[in-house]
Amino acid sequence: MSTIIQVKDLNLWYGAHHALHGVNIDIPEHEITALIGPSGCGKSTFLKTLNRMNDLVPGIRIEGEVNYAGQNIYAPNVDTTWLRKQIGMVFQKANPFPMSIYDNVAYGPRTHGIRSRAKLDEIVENSLRSAAIWDEVKDRLKKSALGLSGGQQQRLCIARALAVEPEILLMDESTSALDPISTSKIEDLAVELKSKYTVIMVTHNMQQAARVSDNTAFFLLGDLVEFGRTETLFSTPTDKRTEDYITGRFG
Numbered sequence: 001m002s003t004i005i006q007v008k009d010l011n012l013w014y015g016a017h018h019a020l021h022g023v024n025i026d027i028p029e030h031e032i033t034a035l036i037g038p039s040g041c042g043k044s045t046f047l048k049t050l051n052r053m054n055d056l057v058p059g060i061r062i063e064g065e066v067n068y069a070g071q072n073i074y075a076p077n078v079d080t081t082w083l084r085k086q087i088g089m090v091f092q093k094a095n096p097f098p099m100s101i102y103d104n105v106a107y108g109p110r111t112h113g114i115r116s117r118a119k120l121d122e123i124v125e126n127s128l129r130s131a132a133i134w135d136e137v138k139d140r141l142k143k144s145a146l147g148l149s150g151g152q153q154q155r156l157c158i159a160r161a162l163a164v165e166p167e168i169l170l171m172d173e174s175t176s177a178l179d180p181i182s183t184s185k186i187e188d189l190a191v192e193l194k195s196k197y198t199v200i201m202v203t204h205n206m207q208q209a210a211r212v213s214d215n216t217a218f219f220l221l222g223d224l225v226e227f228g229r230t231e232t233l234f235s236t237p238t239d240k241r242t243e244d245y246i247t248g249r250f251g
């Protein structure tokens with residue numbers, strides 16, 4: 001398998017707080033990588049460094065490299081609009097725009113200059129199909145996205161992220177606010193998506209990591225303690241701290 005993102009000696013500070021300590025990781029393409037660890041260990045911080053969503057946090061300092069598409073994304077000439085098109089993100093709480101379902105999905109492509117109605121129709125349908133929500137919304141595309149259930153809103157946000165044809169989808173605890181049925185739909189969806197995309201997900205739920213991911217990274221207090229195949233990490237962890245965490249001894 002090939003590496004899509006290579007992180008080298010990544011350190012991050014929020015003011016004086018050293019939140020990520022020399023993280024090194026190679027993230028495989030077309031697989032699901034789960035980031036796990038107790039609250040405050042730096043999972044979300046790490047995820048956000050992958051498409052520079054942290055850039056505007058006051059007092060932040062980032063050192064090291066995140067190599068993607070043949071360059072360090074922290075190099076001075078990198079276009080962050082391009083980067084975030086390539087590496088999309090879905091958040092913990094669904095955040096549809098207060099507009100129609102159609103316009104939510106068409107928003108990104110329109111921003112990138114697509115004006116043809118037929119082309120937009122095609123993108124909207126394909127994205128909603130890929131996010132496994134087309135059948136539920138195809139008769140109400142002009143209705144407000146805010147009228148959808150929480151689970152539907154989250155799948156709509158996935159469709160919105162897919163509409164600009166990213167390579168990588170970052171999911172930050174995207175099922176933690178959802179009921180078990182919606183959660184299971186999003187988990188199934190993540191597994192389907194990996195044939196076309198690379199998925200990197202933060203989850204508090206170890207069963208979820210074990211169910212859906214191919215690789216798992218365990219963070220503790222800003223350190224990447226262990227990274228490996230999910231099956232191996234959960235069955236025979238090499239680090240005592242990983243073992244303590246996955247067996248519920250702390251966290």
Ligand SMILES: Nc1ncnc2c1ncn2[C@@H]1O[C@H](COP(=O)(O)OP(=O)(O)OP(=O)(O)O)[C@@H](O)[C@H]1O
Nearest residue numbers: 014017019037038039040041042043044045046057
């Ligand atoms: N914008 C910020 N400014 C200052 N400190 C921050 C900021 N965001 C996060 N931190 C701190 O950095 C550390 C890592 O936070 P982060 O949100 O990445 O952890 P996490 O593992 O995702 O936690 P959780 O599972 O609770 O979401 C924590 O100590 C947190 O308080």
